[in-house]
Amino acid sequence: MTKPSPKEIKAMTDVAGLPVSADVAARIAGSIGPAFEGFAAVAGTLPFDLEPASFLVVQAAKVSK
């Protein structure tokens, strides 16, 4: 998973309808970069049959020590 560059962020915020300056795009890249790096080992590895609601299934499972 690659963290977005300031140039890519500029384009993404344009598409989102909230364009930012080059300086702000650079600042955003620095702010969210660590999240992309931290999640890199997970991104692109999840199995096909996994939906977000699987969280509720795990949460509801009776687990005891």
Place this chain on the structure above:
Amino acid sequence: MSTEPALLSLTEVARAIAQKRFSSREVTLACLNRVAQWQPRLNAFMAIETDEALAAADAADAALAKGNSNGALHGVPLAHKDMYYEAGKIVTCGSHIRRDFVATTTSTALQRLKDAGTIRLGSLQMAEFAYGPTGHNTHYGPVHNPWAVDRVTGGSSSGSGAAVAARLTFAALGSDTGGSIRMPAHFCGVTGLKTTVGRISRAGAMPQSLDTVGPLARTALDCALLLGLMAGADADDPTAVAGPLPDYMAATRESIKGLKIGVPTAFYVDDLDPEVERILDDTITVLKREGAEIVQVELPDQRQLTAACQLVLAVEAAAFHKRWMIERPQDYGPQVLMRLQNGLAIPGVSYLEAMRWRGPALAAYLAAVAGVDAVIAPVAPVAAPTIAESDVGNSPDAEAVIQRLTRFTRPINYLGLPALAIPSGFTKSGLPVGMQLIGRSFDEAMLLRIGAAFQRATDFHARVPKPA
């Protein structure tokens, strides 16, 4: 037990009113007197409703005189984070944008406390839209820590932490999306319960995926009382889970002899301030003395959880605020607007991957802690920093500062687990330090049991800051 009603715990004052040892008016006046004394120093209240509170107290006393009690908290005055909708009241959410917003409904959590007999003292300060962990607020000024007024309270439930610590209210609702109950509990020396996602309805409380409603109070017992009153299914929030509730109050009376408490081998014990490290060791010693067995636990990579949490929080915040970001960007504080913009640059695929991974990540965590009843860890690596040094505004490194401060709380939000922050000691300079007990999904009872046992063996929760 104190003869000054404002210094009683929630459970003590509720009993005192029920037994007519104090009237609701006496208790409410005692709180209002402390508010008048402390508010200029703390800035903890958003609104103080003296006349309405006293009128409600008189009504509560009149009802009780006729033998009518509204419930377990009859006549107890409380104030809450100013994001809980109450019909007819201004609810600012700590923002300029909602400075004049009048709620037309009442949040379920608040309504359940009202149904139990509470009366309203006013509303409490908070970070703008609950989006900040320090207690700074551009529009209404920072909330000050009662233990050292040049220090932050933590956020986003900043007023809740300060007001409970200074004994201005017996308890206060907070909310915790990335640490917003546990951080102020830690920095202000009070007990704070972050509940499991789904344990308490979020209706009327600015809900997003990782949000949880919970109390800040003086003791684990007080938190147990409040949780029992608020928890359970709600037609207005389908994510609130149905089913029988444990007897949380009974859990607090149980011994912890034979329980196993895990200490992480990494992450939560890395790069701690030496005083926080000492207090963690001291806390473990007390828990051992009370009969718990302490074992080491190797947790899955918590940095991945923190990263996933940031992806989810940032995107949801940007999506919720997008309309105002377009129409009223000038009405946000600089740091909040800056952080909202972060979410615009995270692709939808990354957000959805982070949401899809929650199930496997929770399963892996639960497997890792299968041999223990709870995990203990610091809430934060440091005690309260100064207001000046943590006022990073919208500087380029602001997000990094915020992420460092909340690195021990965010993984728990991502997993939706419950955690109880308990006052665990003081630094040499007199600042409180809290530890968090982290439990399994919906096992708040275990955390309250351990927290109450710790509080029977220590007095950190009973210490009261004095006005300078």
